[in-house]
Amino acid sequence: MLDNTQVERLEAEAVNSAKTRQPLYAARKKIFPKRASGSFRRFKWLVMAITLGIYYLTPWLRWDRGPFAPDQAVLVDLANRRFYFFFIEIWPQEFYYVAGLLVMAGIGLFLITSTVGRAWCGYTCPQTVWVDLFLVVERAIEGDRNARMKLDTGPWSARKLVLRVSKHAIWLIIAAATGGAWIFYFADAPTLIGEVFTGTAAPIAYITIAVLTATTYTFGGLMREQVCTYMCPWPRIQAAMLDENSLTVTYNDWRGEPRSRHAKKVQAAGQLVGDCVDCNACVAVCPMGIDIRDGQQLECITCALCIDACDGIMDKLGKERGLISYATLSDYNANMAVATAGGSRPVNPSLIRTADGAFSDALAHFHIRKIFRPRTFVYMGAWSAVGLMLLYSLLTRDRLEVNVLHDRNPQFVTLSDGSIRNGYTVKLLNMIPEPRTIVVTMKGLHGAEMSIVGIDLPADRSFAIPVEPDRLKMLKVFVRQPAGEVRGTAQTFKFRVEDKASFESDEYTATFNAPETVR
Amino acid sequence: MSNEHIDDVSGISTTGHEWDGISELNNPLPRWWIITFYITIAWAIGYTIAYPAWPMLTSATKGVIGYSSRNDVKNELAAAEAAKGKFVAAVQSKTVWEIAADDALREFAVAAGGAAFKVNCVQCHGSGAQGSSGFPNLNDDDWLWGGNAEQIQQTITHGIRFASDPDTRVSEMPAFGEIITADQIKQVSAYVASLSGSVQDASLVEPGAKVFAENCVACHGDNAKGNKEFGAPDLTDAIWLYGPGEAAIASQVRGPKHGVMPAWVGRLGETKVKELAVYIHSLGGGE
Numbered sequence: 001m002l003d004n005t006q007v008e009r010l011e012a013e014a015v016n017s018a019k020t021r022q023p024l025y026a027a028r029k030k031i032f033p034k035r036a037s038g039s040f041r042r043f044k045w046l047v048m049a050i051t052l053g054i055y056y057l058t059p060w061l062r063w064d065r066g067p068f069a070p071d072q073a074v075l076v077d078l079a080n081r082r083f084y085f086f087f088i089e090i091w092p093q094e095f096y097y098v099a100g101l102l103v104m105a106g107i108g109l110f111l112i113t114s115t116v117g118r119a120w121c122g123y124t125c126p127q128t129v130w131v132d133l134f135l136v137v138e139r140a141i142e143g144d145r146n147a148r149m150k151l152d153t154g155p156w157s158a159r160k161l162v163l164r165v166s167k168h169a170i171w172l173i174i175a176a177a178t179g180g181a182w183i184f185y186f187a188d189a190p191t192l193i194g195e196v197f198t199g200t201a202a203p204i205a206y207i208t209i210a211v212l213t214a215t216t217y218t219f220g221g222l223m224r225e226q227v228c229t230y231m232c233p234w235p236r237i238q239a240a241m242l243d244e245n246s247l248t249v250t251y252n253d254w255r256g257e258p259r260s261r262h263a264k265k266v267q268a269a270g271q272l273v274g275d276c277v278d279c280n281a282c283v284a285v286c287p288m289g290i291d292i293r294d295g296q297q298l299e300c301i302t303c304a305l306c307i308d309a310c311d312g313i314m315d316k317l318g319k320e321r322g323l324i325s326y327a328t329l330s331d332y333n334a335n336m337a338v339a340t341a342g343g344s345r346p347v348n349p350s351l352i353r354t355a356d357g358a359f360s361d362a363l364a365h366f367h368i369r370k371i372f373r374p375r376t377f378v379y380m381g382a383w384s385a386v387g388l389m390l391l392y393s394l395l396t397r398d399r400l401e402v403n404v405l406h407d408r409n410p411q412f413v414t415l416s417d418g419s420i421r422n423g424y425t426v427k428l429l430n431m432i433p434e435p436r437t438i439v440v441t442m443k444g445l446h447g448a449e450m451s452i453v454g455i456d457l458p459a460d461r462s463f464a465i466p467v468e469p470d471r472l473k474m475l476k477v478f479v480r481q482p483a484g485e486v487r488g489t490a491q492t493f494k495f496r497v498e499d500k501a502s503f504e505s506d507e508y509t510a511t512f513n514a515p516e517t518v519r
Numbered sequence: 520m521s522n523e524h525i526d527d528v529s530g531i532s533t534t535g536h537e538w539d540g541i542s543e544l545n546n547p548l549p550r551w552w553i554i555t556f557y558i559t560i561a562w563a564i565g566y567t568i569a570y571p572a573w574p575m576l577t578s579a580t581k582g583v584i585g586y587s588s589r590n591d592v593k594n595e596l597a598a599a600e601a602a603k604g605k606f607v608a609a610v611q612s613k614t615v616w617e618i619a620a621d622d623a624l625r626e627f628a629v630a631a632g633g634a635a636f637k638v639n640c641v642q643c644h645g646s647g648a649q650g651s652s653g654f655p656n657l658n659d660d661d662w663l664w665g666g667n668a669e670q671i672q673q674t675i676t677h678g679i680r681f682a683s684d685p686d687t688r689v690s691e692m693p694a695f696g697e698i699i700t701a702d703q704i705k706q707v708s709a710y711v712a713s714l715s716g717s718v719q720d721a722s723l724v725e726p727g728a729k730v731f732a733e734n735c736v737a738c739h740g741d742n743a744k745g746n747k748e749f750g751a752p753d754l755t756d757a758i759w760l761y762g763p764g765e766a767a768i769a770s771q772v773r774g775p776k777h778g779v780m781p782a783w784v785g786r787l788g789e790t791k792v793k794e795l796a797v798y799i800h801s802l803g804g805g806e
Contacts, residue, residue: 453801
């Protein structure tokens with residue numbers, strides 16, 4: 001077991017610390033995050049593998065939809081205006097499903113933030129994941145924090161050139177692969193990859209790759225934490241999302257203060273000393289370059305790497321883990337009250353411990369119950385309600401529709417035998433990837449019959465129309481009612497469409513206009 | 520600055536502006552932001568050099584890369600013409616029957632004819648080809664000079680009673696006001712009206728039939744069904760070019776009006792005329 005004087009103090013300082021805060025137009029202070037290890041780091045590796053896996057592999061999944069539709073599981077087919085997601089196919093007029101998913105994503109973000117803080121930022125945000133990936137490359141090539149700092153301040157040499165060129169080259173390759181993967185969501189991936197490499201893909205594919213390569217390289221490699229701090233609105237919004245029962249990464253100064261690098265000496269001098277040995281491990285690992293001991297701040301993405309770093313130190317010192325931990329503001333305040341005897345004194349570590357050195361029973365600990373509070377129930381309820389509505393609407397949606405446009409100019413035509421004719425544009429929507437025969441029938445409008453342009457059959461009240469798979473069929477329909485049958489200037493009737501094979505049907509109520517005087 | 524204010528909490532200078540006790544921190548922008556801002560300025564300068572931009576006395580600067588939105592339109596129109604090319608060529612070489620029988624070609628001709636109709640024909644026939652008194656409705660199934668695609672093409676090509684076209688369709692109904700008596704006109708009008716409806720005084724119908732047999736059958740036929748050779752209308756149907764009813768019929772017997780339609784081939788060319796014929800044939804009354 002190490003004595004706390006044996007823990008190496010790292011030369012690290014928060015870039016935004018109040019003492020040294022520079023005007024922001026001064027060049028960005030470079031951050032050299034040290035490699036962290038611990039349970040949160042392992043969890044982040046896992047999340048990174050899953051999210052990157054989903055991003056890169058999804059376009060390559062296949063899903064058999066029969067011979068009349070693409071077999072790519074997830075495909076945004078802009079040319080044909082169709083969106084495929086496994087067993088779901090969405091037409092443009094059904095875009096509200098996507099809107100619904102965005103609403104769910106929004107409410108889900110509120111729910112997650114109000115319970116576990118900025119978990120989205122810390123673990124799953126693409127900016128975080130890609131910065132993490134770029135840092136892996138940087139560490140592999142240039143070494144960990146100290147080596148990188150040395151390299152950065154050192155003069156240019158052949159070695160530095162080689163390291164820098166190879167780092168940026170690998171970053172660019174990753175960036176190009178990121179941009180490259182994006183385009184596969186918009187076309188058949190196996191076909192497109194061949195086209196991309198033989199130079200025969202559409203210009204827009206190359207433009208997309210170029211733009212996304214540039215943004216990935218710039219954001220992930222060059223700008224990193226600046227994107228979160230200056231470009232992203234979420235750090236500003238989070239204040240409204242967090243409450244006193246939200247878990248956030250917290251430095252527990254009620255047990256850490258007064259911090260000291262020479263605890264034994266200070267103790268021997270009869271002064272109080274807390275658990276924090278001021279080793280700066282938490283600052284050194286921070287990808288945002290901040291000091292969590294300054295309190296909750298907008299730069300903090302709650303990636304929890306400082307928890308891993310501090311826990312490692314506490315283990316070495318033989319102290320309890322959790323000097324930096326996920327904690328709620330209410331627990332923190334309660335414990336702070338214990339440590340300061342209700343705020344009457346500065347933090348006194350002896351107040352939180354019993355005589356034998358264990359934590360006092362008066363300390364508050366997080367309980368899972370705190371997650372279940374009215375606010376989270378409201379978010380959860382709204383989230384589930386939108387989800388259930390979408391699901392219900394998805395399961396009961398029509399895959400056969402009819403839309404009718406009545407000719408307006410002229411509204412009606414008197415024919416030589418005195419009968420009245422109205423024209424309609426009837427649109428049959430066959431929304432499944434199979435050819436179907438749709439029976440179009442008139443309901444109501446006594447004595448009237450219809451004829452369809454391009455179909456050489458005698459006028460009738462019902463026609464069977466073959467419709468191509470996954471297509472809209474437009475029909476020009478003339479409806480003719482004998483003079484003696486006309487009842488009024490505007491009669492309503494229905495166009496009914498039916499698929500006899502699947503018993504699906506739809507109806508459209510149309511109007512039949514006639515002049516005031518019919519022969 | 521002598522009057523610099525420093526915020527107590529953050530230690531940052533303020534702009535000196537204060538609203539209701541709230542003052543604004545003078546946080547300068549990040550350097551990358553400033554650089555981006557300068558890049559946009561440089562871009563704007565380059566843009567105004569490359570593209571038409573600065574207004575001068577008579578026109579704007581042309582821009583060094585020679586871009587012009589008019590050229591864009593010209594090119595797009597040329598591309599659209601080129602894309603239409605094969606359809607236009609097909610319309611040119613085929614008869615109206617062949618065009619009407621070919622789905623893709625018919626669709627093209629209907630669209631092109633519809634556009635030409637909106638420019639050249641709506642003045643008389645109306646925007647929906649619904650006609651009005653004296654101008655035939657082209658949607659119905661009653662045709663003075665024949666309603667198959669070829670007959671429609673002939674009518675559009677040479678016009679009706681259009682003196683300067685030797686092949687124009689010509690016919691003229693005599694003004695019977697100078698040939699038969701006023702009573703006879705009343706009688707024949709009642710007879711004609713009775714063919715498609717009821718009349719006020721049924722006693723006029725029988726003498727009217729006699730007048731009709733003596734004067735009208737030559738053109739309108741024994742059964743009053745008309746004759747498309749002479750553009751003589753069918754008098755038994757529900758469609759009346761100059762209005763229904765005995766009074767309108769009597770007026771037309773006494774001193775008939777004769778509509779004139781210009782020959783269009785000289786102005787529009789054969790291809791356009793064919794497209795128009797196919798379009799009109801598609802309106803629902805084509806034979």
